[in-house]
Amino acid sequence: xxxxxxxxxxxxxxxxxxxxxxxxxxxxxxxxxxxxxxxxxxxxxxxxxxxxxxxxxxxxxxxxxxxxxxxxxxxxxxxxxxxxxxxxxxxxxxxxxxxxxxxxxxxxxxxxx
Amino acid sequence: xxxxxxxxxxxxxxxxxxxxxxxxxxxxxxxxxxxxxxxxxxxxxxxxxxxxxxxxxxxxxxxxxxxxxxxxxxxxxxxxxxxxxxxxxxxxxxxxxxxxxxxxxxxxxxxx
Numbered sequence: 001x002x003x004x005x006x007x008x009x010x011x012x013x014x015x016x017x018x019x020x021x022x023x024x025x026x027x028x029x030x031x032x033x034x035x036x037x038x039x040x041x042x043x044x045x046x047x048x049x050x051x052x053x054x055x056x057x058x059x060x061x062x063x064x065x066x067x068x069x070x071x072x073x074x075x076x077x078x079x080x081x082x083x084x085x086x087x088x089x090x091x092x093x094x095x096x097x098x099x100x101x102x103x104x105x106x107x108x109x110x111x112x113x
Numbered sequence: 114x115x116x117x118x119x120x121x122x123x124x125x126x127x128x129x130x131x132x133x134x135x136x137x138x139x140x141x142x143x144x145x146x147x148x149x150x151x152x153x154x155x156x157x158x159x160x161x162x163x164x165x166x167x168x169x170x171x172x173x174x175x176x177x178x179x180x181x182x183x184x185x186x187x188x189x190x191x192x193x194x195x196x197x198x199x200x201x202x203x204x205x206x207x208x209x210x211x212x213x214x215x216x217x218x219x220x221x222x223x224x225x
Contacts, residue, residue: 041217045213056212093213105156107156
């Protein structure tokens with residue numbers, strides 16, 4: 001597609017439920033990143049996929065968070081047993097290759113009640 | 114560990130003024146630096162990308178400079194307009210395979 005697409009744009013869930021957030025990167029982009037932006041905070045790196053390499057999961061805040069990227073394209077970020085502190089905007093970005101700039105999606109606003 | 118700082122945190126200027134936003138980073142061995150704009154409730158829009166070998170990039174009324182040795186970048190906005198009101202984020206990448214490290218942004222308000 002023309003840009004990075006994220007769905008849903010908004011998600012309200014009850015504490016303890018699992019949620020899945022989806023990211024469709026720009027076609028042909030080999031690098032994909034997930035970030036989290038909490039109210040009043042900067043962007044926090046979560047996970048990075050590069051081609052067929054093992055993902056860099058160093059930013060995942062707990063084992064309740066996981067992500068996969070199928071076929072080198074679409075990525076899904078899963079949060080299990082959601083907590084109120086998980087409420088944030090989850091942003092996905094992709095990049096064509098090393099050294100190129102990032103293109104961000106519009107994000108998914110997650111609210112845990 | 115790379116840390117990125119943006120000063121000021123917020124800035125309010127009258128329409129038509131030229132202004133400078135500052136970004137500093139602790140590890141000068143960067144691969145590139147990127148400036149983004151974020152409107153309230155929206156994602157990030159890339160403004161300018163400066164590779165480590167470059168000293169500046171220009172796009173319209175925007176000019177970004179990079180001084181790697183001192184760990185600084187500035188974003189210059191000429192003849193500011195109310196539509197420029199947004200949060201401006203600076204981010205650096207230490208290598209081609211590492212994630213961007215972001216500052217907390219400067220929230221700009223341009224008053225008509």
